[in-house]
Amino acid sequence: MVALVGAPNAGKSTIFNALTGLRVKTGNYPGVTVGRSQGSCTLPDGTAVDVEDLPGTYSLEPISIDERIVVDLLHGRLDGVGEPGAVVVVADATTLRTSLRLLAGVLALGRPTALVLSMHDELVARGGRLDLDRLARAVGIPVVIADGRKRSGAAELRDLLPGWATWTAPVVAPPTDPEGCTSWIGSVLTTAGYSSAQESALTARIDRVLLHPVAGVAVFFAVMFGFFQTIFALAAPAQDAIGTGIERLATAVTGTFGDSAPVRLVSDGLLGGVGGVLVFVPQIALLFVLIAALEQVGYLSRAAFLMDRVMALAGLEGRAFVALLSSFACAIPGIMATRTMPSARERLATMLSVPLVTCSARLPVYTLLISMLIPADARWAGMSARGATMFGLYLLGAVSMMLAARVATLVGGARHTLMPFTMEMPPYRLPALRSVVVAVWLPVKGFLHKMGTVIVASTIVLWALLNLPVQSAAELRSHGVDPGDGSAVAAYTMEHSVAAGIGRAASPVFDPLGFDWRTNVAVISSLAARETFVATMGQITAASDPSDPSQALEDTTFDRGPHAGEPVFTSATLAALLVFFVYALQCMATIATLRRETGGWRWPLTVFGAYFALAWAMAFLAHTAVGAFA
Template identity: 40%
Template sequence: MSTTTRARTVVLAGNPNVGKTTLFNRLTGGRARVGNYPGVTVERHLGRLSLPDLTAAELIDSPGTYSLSARTLDEQVAFATISGLAPGDRPDLVVVVVDAARLSRNLYLVLQVLELGLPVVVALNMVDEARRSGLEPDVPALERELGVPVVPVVARKGEGTDALLRAVAAVLHDPARGTRDRELWTPEPALAADVAAVAEALPAEWHGGDERRRDALALWALLSLDPDDELIEIPPVLRDAVESRRARATADGRTIDREVIAARYAWIDARVTETVRDRRRVRRWTDRLDRFLLHPVLGFAFFLLLMTGLFQALFAGADPVIGRIEDGLGWLSARAADALPGGLFADFVVDGLIGGVGAFLVFLPQIVILFLFLGLLEDSGYMARVAVLMDRIMKALGLHGRAFVPMLSGFACAVPAILATRNMERQRDRLLTMMVLPLMTCSARLPVYGLLIAAIVPIGEPGAPFRQGLLLAGMYVFGTVTALVCAFVLGRTLIRGPRIPLVLEMPPYRLPHAPTVLRTVTEQASEFVKKAGTVILLCSIAMWVLLEFPRHEPEGTGETETAAAAAQASESYAGQLGRALEPVLEPLGFDWRIGVGIVGAFAAREVFVSTMGVVYGVGADVDEETPALRERLAAATWPDGRLLFTPLVCLSLMVFFALACQCMSTLAVVRRETRTWRWPVFMLAYMTVLAWGASFAVFQGGRLLGFA
């Protein structure tokens, strides 16, 4: 086997909140590729290590974890990345990042990696913080006890990273220097028998015959496998072996978990005595802040204030930038229209291509704001408190405490909100939040509600503003309650997951590290443009084709431009689709023209208003305030002369818009986040069924009650 040409792989491991991301950025010089771990949707960062001896090596980040033993899929990803189960995936070196101020708990993970027999370099991070609390780590003693290099670093300031890179290069050159040569602890005979029995059932390629690695993997299996774990690709024979050994241990009054974990901590406690001189002083600021931020009244008030701020920023803050982007695209469209000879191709460039680019670019300001906000909350340590504050409410609904922030962001736009579900560790929690997010009333629904509410309560009627406001608020409540009910139902049926105990670390508050936060923001934004942007662009072009083909033949010279546009909309594929849908839509009170609007709204909900403008011959350049459009709608009738837009139909249509998943950008983002079409298709299906059912109930129920 030739290893000289292969780039070496170095995996970065560590507990959450130990500065792993900051160190990753330092070591890779800020250039990283973002991908996914094989087979799952957890994001993975890869970067090139610039080693002093110019060895080619790739640094792979692993999800932050307190232990290698796994119960959820996401924990399994950390384990698989660090241990490298398949022979080709085995890392050449694992850098374990350790919080110098919380040494004993952090060493637990180091021990597990050492047990696997992998070459290790320990990065002792935040030594400055540890020193400030009077804790001077004894590096040579630690190196001696662990038997691997230990390098003190301060990732935030870049201190010690050169020494760390030198140590990494040295171990890559001579793996023996980073490999512990003796056992850490010896299991009691009963446990040794369990290990031996389970080791027999391990797939040979996991350990390749290496005895020490085999025993370590057997321990992993004994501690991880459980009848209701979420782990994938575990051979049934291994599950059986673990199950029978655990059953036997229980019968003998033993607890394997405790024996193993206690043995590891016994090793640690015999060697590391934490000598923090003045324990209370260390967290003085954090304790003071927590007294306020976790206060049952003030803490909640502050959180709500913060969320209001986010809400304002997403709405008002993003608006001018979105306007700027739209102006820029308008300018570009005008130039393109001037430069190109008129006709279909110019239409394609202006409406299809530039319009399609605009369709995803307008999301960028909100994505940047949201991720800046999330990055600050996460890096300062506040996000852990959010989970505590919201745990009781969200748990009752089957949601994660952290789901609150993405859910709230959904009021602005589901697209960035879905990206924000990454703040949760577990795939099941992310998925559940994603599936109900689009039911929150996003800002694109507002123009549609505006138009329809004005049709129900005409402006100028006595008390109109109040009644209109009440209706709008009602729609917000309706969307939110539906989202929560759906979360409750889905979380107990399709997207079930074992309840995980809420054992959370409350890290000390720290000033957010600006470079780390900003890098995350730029990374997310560029990822969104690259991945979701392509899908949104393609969908926009497809929608353009649906609305523009087949071409309408002008009928002589008498036809006005708006009439031609109306005819085009009616004869297009979208128009035909609207007509074909009429039998399905009629029970909801909608005619084919509304059907065209609904089809068109799939590109983006607010497009409904301009489509209505086109099919009712007012022209596309309308908004919900245009009096001409409102008058046309008020006058529109069925072929038999009945009025079309009765208050009941408008209400039914609003309910439809509240619940239907009419947003291809949302579906594109869900597809990108879940790496499968299954979930976006499910989302589209369940929301459409829900929307149809609710509109049917409103319209038919309303008729039964005697409303026209």
């Protein structure tokens, strides 16, 4: 096994991707919930070697969980992982001094080591200088120039890997004490004729704005606002095309194979349910395209620096913003990102609060409800009202996360003196297409996998609950339903199904929020995964009106009780649903991750109950307020 080691933003992961392509296995290190990426690299002789992409670290003196993992793996102390046969240290040529301290620690271990320089082209373009041969002689190990973004140098590194047992090594390992290491670094840089890259005048002018405590924050919110405007505007045509295709396919299935139970399972259950979620893949893909682009351009590092002051208001540090950013994809990597935080109390506070950040699983729910609440052509100050509402929901989730973290730090007694937050400011770069594709494909693949497993399973179970017990022809006739009228039979069966019984049993809890039994079933089903709410509503409406399920959803009325015949999805109810999903912890996978991270059920169950109560209370306020003005 070859271990890749490097500082954050050194280009380690892009080189890992260049070596392994998409032959990557992800998981956790044994016994800990620190994420790992392991891939297979095919060598020139046709053999393969495992490559381990270790978490980013600045030194081998760990202050956080992920840095401890790096040290333990390099020392061969991780059961089930094994010792690395060789270590490849990836260093950003534009910030070489920082990486040499890490290299000194790795060389002291005595393992075969090579140095890979990334961003060498940027060093030269920005007026820096480095003699590669003299650097190799100074450090005493092989040195290769590689750029994972352009896939240059990957072949040279592959050629180097087979002979790691014969790699050169320094005659004397560099000192690891602070003073001796500093002297060694200075000697290496002098010998290599190294001169650092000059910051461009354009970068300096941009940073004067983007890092300004007032102007920078204003730009940040403007970027985020435009972010969500773009998601709605660009994804709409693809969504419409997918939705139309699914509806036509469902109609074709019914028209070809008739109206039997297995056919309804496919047309109403799978196509109506899973297809209802598939519609939102373009928005999710676009979300990750924009996040990857902002990250690779170099803007997100600046945003983290800006938000360090904001995080401090919540009793947290800038590393918490990294967890917040990770949670836009999913709360699980957001929770795992807290491993970079040195304080156990602040880490716990961040873990318990990041589920409030709007993850990609909420995106289909928000899109569905916002589309029902706000007309497509509605504009606010010339901007799309739908995009502005989506931005507001994301902002509400982020602010709520910080408020929850503040409460958690106060209750937990977290210290108020925060650790210094260190983050390299990468130069502004054009995004590399391959890196963007990889960054988008992996989460979209995960979403599709979830859709093909959790959501399909939930859809099949729900279809059965909506169609049981089976109504006999005599029973249907006794209630005035023509057994030959498929739509009437489907409506009657659904209203008297097991699922309807479950939904009505939950009515005392959700009636004050304006929900009916169908909405209750969808909310309960979303405990498996939030997207299941959309699948459930799609399945129910596809069963009641296969020709136009979206219109059937808008036309849904209460079937009994004091509001019988009145529309279910009023403005007040839609607002209540949106707010409910902002706060409710509707994700079993997140709860399971919290249990593993905290070592028990105490905190996950506490957070689940607290967030459900908060979601109900805030949804009730939203329903009352909107109902008063609607």
